[in-house]
Amino acid sequence: MDISICSKEDFDQILIEFDQFWEHDRTIALHHPTTIYEFGNSAFVIKDDNRVMAYLFGFLSQTEPVGYVHLLSVRQGFRRQGLANRLYAHFEQYARSRGCTGLKAITSPVNTLSIDFHRSIGMLPSGEPNSQGLPVVKDYAGPGRDRVVFIKEIG
Numbered sequence: 001m002d003i004s005i006c007s008k009e010d011f012d013q014i015l016i017e018f019d020q021f022w023e024h025d026r027t028i029a030l031h032h033p034t035t036i037y038e039f040g041n042s043a044f045v046i047k048d049d050n051r052v053m054a055y056l057f058g059f060l061s062q063t064e065p066v067g068y069v070h071l072l073s074v075r076q077g078f079r080r081q082g083l084a085n086r087l088y089a090h091f092e093q094y095a096r097s098r099g100c101t102g103l104k105a106i107t108s109p110v111n112t113l114s115i116d117f118h119r120s121i122g123m124l125p126s127g128e129p130n131s132q133g134l135p136v137v138k139d140y141a142g143p144g145r146d147r148v149v150f151i152k153e154i155g
Contacts, residue, residue, distance in 0.1 A: 001046050001047065001048050001053060001083075002046070002047075003044050003045070003046055003086065003087065003090045004044065004045060004046075004047065005040060005041065005043065005044065005045075006035075006036060006040065006043035006044060006045045006055060006057070007036075007045075008036055010045045010047070010052050010055070011031075011033070011035070011036045011043075013051070013052050014031065014052055014055060015028075015031060017052075017075075018031075020075050020076050021055075021073040021074070021075055021076070022073060027071065030070065030071055031057075031071065035057045035070070035071075039057070039058075039059050042057075042058045042059055042060060042067075042091070042094060043055070043056070043057045043058070044056050044057075044058075044087055044090055044091065044094075046083050046086065046087065052075065053074065053075050053078045053083060054072075054073065054074040054075065054078065054083035054084060054086075054087055055071070055072070055073060055087070056069060056071070056072045056084075056087040056088065056090075056091055057069075057070045057071040057072075058070055058091050058094075058095070060095060060098055060100060061100075061104070064102075065099055065100045065101045065102065066095075066100055066101070066102045066103065066104045067091060067092070067094070067095025067098075067100045067102070067103050067104070067154075068103075068104045068105070069088070069091060069103065069104070069105040072084055072087060072088070072105075084117065085121060088103075088121055091103075092152075092154050095154065096154050096155075100154065101153065101154060101155035102151055102152060102153050102154055102155070103123065103150075103151070103152040103154055104149065104150065104151055104152075105118055105123060105149075105150040106140070106147050106148065106149050106150070107147065107148050107150070108147060108148070109130060109132070109134055109136050109146055109147070109148055111148075114148075115134070115148055118148075118150045121152070122152055123150035123151065123152040124150065124151055124152065125148050125149065125150055126149050126150070126151055127140075127146075127148070127149060130146060134148065135148065136148055136149075137149045
């Protein structure tokens with residue numbers, strides 16, 4: 001299974017089979033077609049026989065030399081096989097080759113799977129500890145919507 005650029009067909013497959021990647025639909029609005037049409041060179045998939053197994057949609061920041069991971073998911077039944085790690089390593093190499101010195105990812109304080117994953121690949125949360133002791137950036141996503149903002153130096 002190789003990593004390739006996400007095509008429109010891949011993007012459509014992800015949306016059609018959304019429940020195979022996410023246990024809820026809270027992130028469906030984050031799957032915007034501009035990901036493919038405007039930022040397609042930083043949207044990656046891993047496929048097996050034309051079936052998307054995992055994907056990472058990223059962007060390069062326009063304000064700082066950082067590669068931002070917007071979405072990452074692995075199809076149910078294919079998790080814990082290193083696919084997410086492979087995509088992150090690929091995106092890190094992509095970002096570094098374009099002058100980025102860091103990676104950034106954002107998640108909700110209740111998303112323990114995402115928090116654990118990002119910590120496992122060497123990303124560090126920034127911000128001030130919340131009531132559970134987890135570093136968060138207060139009001140990052142709007143009033144009362146704190147987020148865990150992960151940073152990793154890749155320079």
